[in-house]
Amino acid sequence: MTVFPPHSGPRVPRSRHRLAVQVAGLFLVLATLLSATVASSGSAGAAPEDNRYQPSFVGAPYFAPGAVYTENFPDPDVVWDPETQKYYAFSTTTGGVYVPVMWSTDLVKWTARTNHAIANPNWQFHDALPDPSPAGSAWTSGDPRFPDGLWAPTVAKLSGSGSSAWVMFYALRVNDAGRHCIDYATSQTPDGPYTSPKQFFCSTTPLGVIDPDVFTDTATGKTWLMWQDQGEVGKYWSSLWMREISLTSAQSVDWAPSSTPVYLMNAGAAWENGVVENPSMVRTSDGVPTLFYSGGLWDSVGYSVGMAKCGPLQFSWTPICSRVGSGQSMSARQGMRGIGGSAVFSGADGANFIANHYWREGIEPGYPGNQRRLVSDRLHETPGGIAFSHEQGPVGIAASSGYVSVGPTRVLDTRYGFGTTSTRALESGEVFTLDLSAQTTSTTTAVTLNIAIDGAVGPGYLTAYPCGDPPVAASLNYVDAAVAGNAATVRLNPSRKLCIYVQSSTHLIVDLQGRYDSAVNAAITPVEPTRVLDTRPSNTVPAGGFVEVPIVGYAGVPSGATAVLVSVAADGAAGPGYLTAWQCGGKRPTVANVNYGTKWPAGNGAIVPLSQSGSMCVYSQHRADVIVDVFGYVSASGQRLRIASPTRVFDSRTSLGVVGAGQTVPVQVTGAGKAAAGSTAVEVNVTATDARAPGWVSVFPCSAPPARGSETAVLNLVTGQTKAAHVVVPVGVSGTSAGQICLRTQNATHLVVDLSGGYN
Incomplete structure (x- = not known):
């Protein structure tokens, strides 16, 4: 095996390629990895003495010592240190340092490391890796402190041979063609400085290996190094691998005795565009090793987080990991596009989290005009798979709450940019965060909504839930581009936000009908379901017409009731349209309660305010029969809701x-x-x-x-x-x-x- 010395050539953007598969390429990679060895080690080179501040690219603000940092932080890695009770985050070269490191106690506010006992803030001695160049090598051109090619560092605390150390693996560029190899350095503290850098291994493929990540298997105690082989343009796709490692001294790491590379997966799904990278693994509660990775072109809105389930971690001629569905599990959310650069880590409470970077909404991802920022999500395991949330979720059962009608009022319509910053449809797998703090109070526990989709690209479902606590349940299922809706009662999180996940791309419409509030006395009395209107077969509502439905005095609804819980349905419609239910005598709202077609009946639930005479009205856009069933009513006395997570x-x-x-x-x-x-x-x-x-x-x-x-x-x-x-x-x-x-x-x-x- 040939290991090239580091070399700093002209600055070029990190590139990814669409690659074609050749079976011969797999055997080339496998043979290379089986023969990979640890390079010779030596003492670290001295840090340059004349380096002045220089950003790694235009638009990346200086990573100032001891200051809060919210800017460029690509390919993040996060670790929790129980001794210091802090999280530490590391990223690809940016902001004037090789490896920026910052700390946090809450995964929200991040502060850059202070200098290594040096007061001058213009000197780069708050860098986690002051000198990444392994002994015996030297930069041969350009500014030696700001190479193009130090990517995706990962940090873990390793133990073995009577020693322990914090170890940082990173991918370092070694020639002008963009070839990378994996090196490592060690420290006795999580934030560094990491010193005694050593070359670890390369492959013989032209672009080499990148994106190292350490996985310690809770089931076996073994520690593995994961990486991406970049493949070769026109020959074969990128692929993901792992191999067991061990700490041999406080400053040395080697492959574990008798270990062999494990072939995880290669690019193949359409959305991956020939690229899989940033492998990271966790053993989920089902006992199965679960692989998270990034796929697609790094500077595109299609860049996404993928997920796969893996077989036994042992040598195989074929990939041991299989995608969950298409593999694509998170690509965008409100204000975030091109989410990726995945790294799984364990939080202070023992829960699993995943760190990613994202591009801001509304700015086309590209180099160097935009920046990638850090976001951390808790991984929620559900019978339906893994859900992600970066919001704090509610805890326990909410206080008992009464009900207040507040609508219906439209709070979101992505078709027209209402309640959001653009008119684009949500992407497949996207989570939209809806802030209802302006429509609710500090004592609001939940809201009643009508949630609809329009223009879906294919069959799918959506789930509405309190941000930070995604459930198994679906709130609405849809089959095509036609408008479809369903009622939902959704608990709010402490910030009074709810989240909506869409499985396949669609526009989203949300109407607020009411809120449950612990400070409100009005409450709901359920009744046995009772039909109060059925226009079939001879009293069809005409197109653009409405029908008044007396409620008080029927179905057990008494005088004094202010609203009614109903199911409203349309049947035999003359054309696709909608029904609107509202308080008779008031202005008809410009929202829909039921969206119908012509092939089959369609219905939905609603809580409808009553007129002074105790009636409600139903409008139909097209000629249709209307059916109304009563399930309960709202009055000054009744039963209060105690809502929990679905x-x-x-x-x-x-x-x-x-x-x-x-x-x-x-x-x-x-x-x-x-x-x-x-x-x-x-x-x-x-x-x-x-x-x-x-x-x-x-x-x-x-x-x-x-x-x-x-x-x-x-x-x-x-x-x-x-x-x-x-x-x-x-x-x-x-x-x-x-x-x-x-x-x-x-x-x-x-x-x-x-x-x-x-x-x-």
Whole structure:
């Protein structure tokens, strides 16, 4: 193996290439890695004595000692040190230093390291790596302190052979063609200075190896070095590898005895554009090694975080990791594009986090006009996979809360840039953060919304949740570009924000209907589902017309009720359109409660304010039949909601199997991990998936089942599709049906129930 000495050539942007696959290339890489050895070591070279401040590129502010830093920080790596009780973050060369290092106690405010006992702030002795050049090598051109090619440092504390040390691995450019090798240096403190740099290994491929990351396996205690082989233009794609390492002294690292490289994966998914890089791994609670990586072109909005599940960590001629779905798991969120540069780390509480960089929204990613900034997300494991959140989530069950109608009021419409900074659709996998602090109070615990999509690029789902606490549940499922919506009650996080994840690219529309507030006395009284309007077969609402629906005095709704909980549906529509439900006598709002097509019935839940005469009105854009069912009402006295994070309490796919036509299924919704015992009603999202035929699903208290043929539908089945509805349902309070709700389906389908909270 040939190891080239470091060389500083002309400054060029970090490049990534679209590469073609050749099987022969795999054998070349594998043979190279199997023969890779540790290069000779020696003492570190002295730091230059005449270096003055110089940024690594135009637009990267000086990384000033001891100052808060919020600017360029690409390819971040983060570690937690229990001794100092601080997080330390490291990045690719920027801001005038080889390896910037900054510390934080909360992963939000980051402060650059102070100087290494030198007072002059213009000298670069707050650099974590004052001299990266291994002994016996020298820069041969350009400014020796600011090479183009020191990339993606990673830091870990290693132990072995009676010693321990903080070890930094980094990729260092060694020739003008952009070839990189991996070097390392050591320190006795996490923030450095890291000294005694040594060359570790290269591959014989023209562009070499980059993006080192250390993974300590909690299951085996083994420590691994991961990296990317950059591949070769026109021959084969980039690929990801790992190999076991060991600390042989306080200043030396070697491959573990008898270890061999492990082939993780190569680029192949369309979104990766021939590039996989920045490998990082964690063993998730299922015991499976889970690989996070970045894919796509680094300076594009398509750059994303990928995820794969891996087999046993041992030699294989084929990749041991398989993408979860397409692999693409996070690409953008509000104000952030091109998220990547992944590094998984353990937090102060033992939870897993992931650090990435991102480009600011509205600035086309590019070099050197834009900067990449650090963001850290908590990894939330769910039965559906991994969810990411950089917000603080709510804790425990919220205080019991009354209800206030505040709308409906539109708070977001990405089609027109309302409530956001652009008119673009959300990208697949994007999370949108919706700040509702202006529409709520400090005592607000949750909000009721109507959430709709428009122009989806394909089938998918969205999930609305309190930022920082993503659930398993879906709030809305969609199949095509047509407008579709669903009601949702969503808890807010301490900052009064909620997050919305979209599986496939779509525009997003959100209307606020009301809020739950611990300081409000008005509350909800659930009633047994009762139909109060059905215009079929002869009283169809004309296009542009409306129907007034008396509510007070019907379905158990008394005088004094200020709003009503209803399910509103359209059937037999003459064309695609919408229904709007509102308080009769008031101005009709310019929002939709139900979006319908012409092929099948469509419905949705709503909490609608009542007029002084106790009625509500329903408008239809096109000629359609309208059906209204009552589920409860709001008044000065009633039951208060105690909302928690959504919990899946029933899923026939993992328990009973397909629910048969006409079958009734009981679901326990109170007790440990569910709504509090004694709750008289619950708020649930009911989902039907893989329906065998058109039909309906009804939900009711098991203690009061409706007669066959008189059921009230909460959602309509569409063959092969997934449909969901949000509903408040009374529960049994005594006997064998205590704490239960029942579901009945007209035709065979799978059913899923997600619990949001209980009323008491």
